[in-house]
Amino acid sequence: MTNQNNPQEQNPRSAYKRVLIMTAVDAEREAVLRGLGRAASTAGADIAPVVDVRLAGVGPARAAASTASELASGAYDLVVSAGIGGGFEGCAPIGSLVVASEIIAADLGAETPDGFASVDELGFGSAAVAVAGSLATGWTAALQAAGLPACYGPVLTLSTVTGTAATAKLLAERIRGAAAEAMEGFGVAAAAHRLGIPVLEIRAISNRIGPRQRELWKIGEALQALEEACSILPEVLQT
Numbered sequence: 001m002t003n004q005n006n007p008q009e010q011n012p013r014s015a016y017k018r019v020l021i022m023t024a025v026d027a028e029r030e031a032v033l034r035g036l037g038r039a040a041s042t043a044g045a046d047i048a049p050v051v052d053v054r055l056a057g058v059g060p061a062r063a064a065a066s067t068a069s070e071l072a073s074g075a076y077d078l079v080v081s082a083g084i085g086g087g088f089e090g091c092a093p094i095g096s097l098v099v100a101s102e103i104i105a106a107d108l109g110a111e112t113p114d115g116f117a118s119v120d121e122l123g124f125g126s127a128a129v130a131v132a133g134s135l136a137t138g139w140t141a142a143l144q145a146a147g148l149p150a151c152y153g154p155v156l157t158l159s160t161v162t163g164t165a166a167t168a169k170l171l172a173e174r175i176r177g178a179a180a181e182a183m184e185g186f187g188v189a190a191a192a193h194r195l196g197i198p199v200l201e202i203r204a205i206s207n208r209i210g211p212r213q214r215e216l217w218k219i220g221e222a223l224q225a226l227e228e229a230c231s232i233l234p235e236v237l238q239t
């Protein structure tokens with residue numbers, strides 16, 4: 001992170017001058033800030049982009065509205081949806097990180113007698129937003145190189161946290177390779193996409209997706225992983 005007074009002059013070598021990170025809740029925001037703070041004390045921090053971390057609120061609608069309002073300043077050239085999330089079994093264990101390869105509104109569509117039909121199939125736009133691909137793969141590789149368990153795969157956005165094995169199975173079957181779910185990514189991405197601003201999503205896994213067992217969520221572990229991931233981000237943005 002750099003001083004925010006004059007970003008254009010302070011980071012001439014970064015492709016991204018000013019980055020907006022949106023988190024749902026304050027505990028996530030604090031974890032992101034701790035990670036960025038660690039990055040600020042490492043070599044190269046003088047050319048790192050300016051990063052602002054703002055609250056999105058919980059759920060895609062709040063996230064879209066909050067992100068659109070932040071982006072109205074015209075100051076940002078990259079947006080990141082960051083926070084904790086649920087991990088699909090066999091893909092993303094608790095404490096690991098998932099960098100989105102695609103951000104998918106998994107419940108945006110219609111139930112039909114033949115199963116779920118997405119908005120794409122219904123002819124009302126797309127339920128997927130593409131991410132800044134090389135940045136996303138670069139972040140994943142940097143996380144892995146730092147010894148952190150990280151994978152690259154579709155991250156689903158849902159307005160309702162999945163709470164049964166049956167729904168988890170349906171989602172995994174419907175969205176091939178689905179790695180994680182959370183509640184804000186598509187809202188953040190929709191706001192960014194509308195303005196043509198590249199977007200990323202990262203989720204630190206606090207719980208397994210399936211039967212609801214809130215008492216087993218490892219939020220502290222996930223927030224620690226989120227902090228680690230964000231300590232690496234400025235370096236990734238400079239390469």
Ligand SMILES: O=C(O)c1cccc(C(=O)CC[C@H]2O[C@@H](n3cnc4c(=O)[nH]cnc43)[C@H](O)[C@@H]2O)c1
Nearest residue numbers: 024027028058084085086161162181182183184219
């Ligand atoms: O209680 C706490 O200390 C605390 C700290 C940080 C975050 C929370 C939340 O409950 C945030 C809710 C947030 O988490 C995402 N999330 C996490 N797991 C899932 C999931 O399995 N399915 C969907 N979303 C999940 C989601 O993005 C929420 O906004 C609490």
